Amino acid sequence: MGVEIELMAPPGRSRSTLATDLADRYGGQVRAVWHHDSEPSLVPGLGRFLHLTQGFEVRRPDGSLLCTLVDDVTLLAGLDPRTPPPPGWHRILSDDSRLIRLIERHSDPAAPLDTALSAVAELWGSTVEQLGAVRRLNDATGATIALAAPQGGERERPCEIVTPPLATDHLTALEELLAPARELGFTVPHEAAVHLHVDAGPFHQPHALANLVRLFAHWREPLRAVLQTNPACTRLAPLPAPLVQAVEGTPAWEQLAEAAEAAELTKFFDVNLTQLFREVPIRDTVEIRILPGAIHGADIVHRAALVELLLDRCAEPQPVPVPPADPAAATNALLDLAAGALATQP
Structure with a gap:
């Protein structure tokens, strides 16, 4: 199981603060990394910019990954968009996913804004142009390849903790990260969620995937009630109708x-199934996206245990049934599904 936990640093601190603290506590090292996402574009006709923002990889003394700390663009409440960027914080923007991946490989996230695009410029035999605070890289025809711009608006404060796969002792592993965050004054953001990445192996079987779709489609409201999904969380949605219709039989x-x-x-549904259908998955997982924000490991582990039981039920050959119409009865029936899966465990 891998976990993504959305937190907010207090004013004056950042995800870099937490990265440094964790490395100091455990004798590890911090390495700056780029994080992919997108943001709305102010350019007419261009719906969004793809961007790279600064994150931090924390490694243990033996070199193994402790966690990665990155931005999350959905976390907005409590941030002042007028706040100027702190020294050293910037982002890179482009409108082409292939270009942004190439830029990621050739740009150092620890480098200052002035040189953020220098190595990339060499690839095109071009030079970086300064436009006020922004650095622009064009190709020989004048077409813009990328921009590097200061990262203001307190965007250094959002902090998504991304764990490596956790095989055992989940609570201890999570508290290793969350206890320091609490001590530094980090909090659960208004829009926060916790995402669970579980092994997709069982769901490459059509009956198990069909059951997973049935669970998240037909039991959506009971799931959200039992797990206490955050209503302010964005980038969630019911599974799309064509997929739900496909599981009415035995697909x-x-x-x-x-x-x-x-x-x-x-990926922006209650459950992210995209990796199941990729020829070469980035990581072979199913991502459960409807857990609420949390800053205590026990809250995450308890909800994850329930999710695990429901996923075990999906792996069984019998179709997941339709829930009762009554909301209270549906909630109880969902817990019964989990209890039934628990009862079949050796």
Whole structure:
């Protein structure tokens, strides 16, 4: 299981503060990294910019990964957009996903704004132009390749903790990260969620994937009630209709894949199934996105245990049933599904 935990640093501190604290506590090292996401564009005709923002990888003394700390663009409440950027904080923007991946490979996230695009400019045989606080890289025809710009608006404060896969002793591993965050004054943001990444292996079987779709489609409201999903959390949505319709019978894998393609499946649903349908997955996981924000490991572990039981039920050959119409009865029936899965464990 891997976990993503959205937190907010107090004013005057940042995800870099937490990274340094963790490295100092455990005798490890911090390395700056780039984090991919997107933001709305103010350019007419361009819906969004892809961007790279500064994150931090914390490694233990033996070199193994402790965690990665990155920005999350959905965390906005309590941030002052008028705040000027602290020294050293900037982002890189482009409108092409292939370019942004190439820029990531050739730009040092620890470098200052002035040189953020220098190595990339050499690839194109071009030079970086300064436009006020912004650095712009054009190709030989004058087409813009990328911009580097200061990162203001307190965007250094949002901090998503991304763990490596945790095989055992989940509570201890989470508290290793969250206890220091609490001591530094980090809090749970208004829009926060916790995301669980679980092994996708069982869900490459069509019956298990069909059950997973049934669980998150038909049991959506009971799941949100039991897990206490944050209503302020964005980038959540019911699974798309073509995929839900595909599990009404006993679909083969090809039918599920066709339905996912027809639905233009993205990660921004209650459960992220996109990696199941990639020829070469970035990581072979299913991402559960509806857990509420938390800053105590016990809260995460308790909810994750319930999710794990429900996923075990999905792996069984029998179809997941439709819930009762009454909300209270549906909630109880969901807990019964989990209890039934627990009872079958050796």
